[in-house]
Amino acid sequence: MSVMVQENTGLFHLQSAGMSYMIQIVDGYPLHVYWGGRLRHRDSMDDLLIHTPAKAGLDRLPQEYPQYGSGDFRNPAYQAELEDGTRITELRYDGYRIIEGKPSLPGLPAVYTEDESEAETLELDLKDAYSGLKVVLSYTVYANRNVITRSARLSNGGDKSLRLRRALSASVDFSGKSDLEMVYLSGAWAREANMVRRPIHQGETRIDSKRGMSSHQFNPFAALVTSETTENHGEAYGFSLVYSGSFEAGAEVDSFGSTRFSMGLNSFDFAWLLSPGESFQTPEAVMVYSGQGLGGMSRTYHRLYRTRLCRGKYRDEERPILVNNWEATYFDFNADKLVSIAEEGARLGIELFVLDDGWFGTRDSDNSSLGDWYEDRRKLPGGLADVAQRVNEQGLKFGLWFEPEMISPDSELYRKHPDWCLHVPGRRRSEARWQLVLDYTRKEVRDYIYDSLSAIFTSVPVAYVKWDMNRALTEIGSAALPPERQAETAHRYVLGLYELLERITTAFPHILFESCSSGGGRFDPGMLHYMPQTWTSDNTDAVERLKIQYGTSLVYPVSAIGAHVSAVPNHQVGRMTPLEFRGDVAMSGNFGYELDLTKFTDEEKEIVRRQVSAYKxxxxxxxxxxxxxxxxxxxxxxxxWMIVSEDKEEAIVYYFQVMAVPNPPLRSLRLDGLNPELEYEVQAGNGKEMSTHGGDRLMQLGLPLAYEQKDYQSGWFRLRAVTL
Structure with a gap:
């Protein structure tokens, strides 16, 4: 049993193998009691109970879904505007349910269970007697994972319309904890996922996106840690939002030394009209507790997202090694050139060829044809089917790039349907990369995209799709929505996207979908529910990728991280790095190449052949x-970094040094995650070195490292448990 209830005290105890989360009903208000390491459930829990009555002031009480206007002056979790213009509601406890397993969220991605015994769900009913607003707070606790998921369903049970102005997914009050630090990921295009860690003080520390996408600037994730928390030690409280649109997350420290952390849809420019009987479902917040530092938190997220967020054929299957033609040719290619790259890839052991941008309409640059999803017969006289067949004949599968959410003003689709883009009548339509955004709130638009892609998928043997999205949302309005619902456009866009993704991935389960948004602009759990991997960044420079992939791993599993070897000088920063260094970095993720293999020397081809063979x-x-x-x-x-098998019998260790060091000291690398009782045979990735070490020695003393006097050193080691 994961959810235990004490009716006499109003205490709800959610317990996993290593974590407890407690809620108490006091004077009709659900209050937050505890979240942390596992506590035994006892008949008497008086030492944990909150005895302060609500009449003492809501501003001093730790709440589970706080409101504004009744004495709590901190950020609320929700706000509703009534038909008379007032904005005061007061939710009070109205009952509970315990459900075995985990219900799905209508129209939204979420983590799931494969067996109901994996989790239990507590639903708390709250009600505002005056307006009829009802809220169901949902908490799912996994029995063997230190995970709680939270969401809220807001319903209008009254006889008058009301408008939601704020509807967050989760709010947690940490009583008396004002000395915390916030860890999050920030950046920009081509330099995503920079790890930021800073103390929080009285006031607010906030991250968000107003771009209609989760964004390069901030990932929809943050963690609260203590100043003593490290990679391996101390407490970490993680918050990750399963959503692909505008979001907000932040910590607010009040004057009493308590910290409120909240996360959900961005309240800026958001409103949602609820007519009587209608409901609104918030996205899901996935909350992880770790007593083993940030590393323990990350591994909990990785296992959960890899096995209970991602779905479909490729969730558990090994991903293919690919070659993508983008940086090899950009828009300048023909069928023979594409097939020549595939032929060379086949000789080197590569398994998948991906045709990127430029194959459709009259697409010779960024400024045309998005929306015209039919092949360009100038470049491909035999069409896609001919290219795919020729690629398949080389023993490679065939993949294809799309940008289905965009429309070019210079396109047949735009000339036929100029109202199909997001726009506001009378306002200019601001372009980015010479393109506009299709209005995915409209079913006819989604149907057009589904039919266009389906026609290709049923006539061409497509095994992989790179689904790109290269700009944020502007002029966020819809010609299909009435005035009172225009502020719903951004969220309805995301819901429309999810509806289309559910439909198309269900219809074509054999296709491996990879999401992309100018790289990592939409690397979020919402997209991973439909597409099990993401193009991590458009920056393919190996040195920059060390930071990008390291930061991304704070939340997302290696199986989600797309990583390619590209040409030098690098097209983003102009850096020259050895092919071995580029390969070792890319082999830390979903491995592939993005360059012209036909231009490689025989020596370079032999290096690629070894890399491909080793990665397999x-x-x-x-x-x-x-x-x-x-x-x-x-x-x-x-x-x-290193990757260890679940049984700890095997491991892969990666090491990188960017610049040479004069007169270096002797060096060793302390490992982690091994079984201290086992002996491990250690073999260098080049196969030339082998030695045996105890797991205890590798973790306490470290693995000795050789040194060469050169820049861009890298290497990887394979560890296997042996019996002496």
């Missing part, structure tokens, strides 16, 4: 193992 041996472990971060690229010249 280790990719099952890389993509499905447990990640341990050893050295942070944000702190110095070195980076290192």
């Amino acid at each position: 041996e280790i990719r099952g472990l890389v993509q499905q193992g447990d990640l341990y971060r050893l050295k942070s690229p944000f702190r110095g010249n070195e980076s290192a």
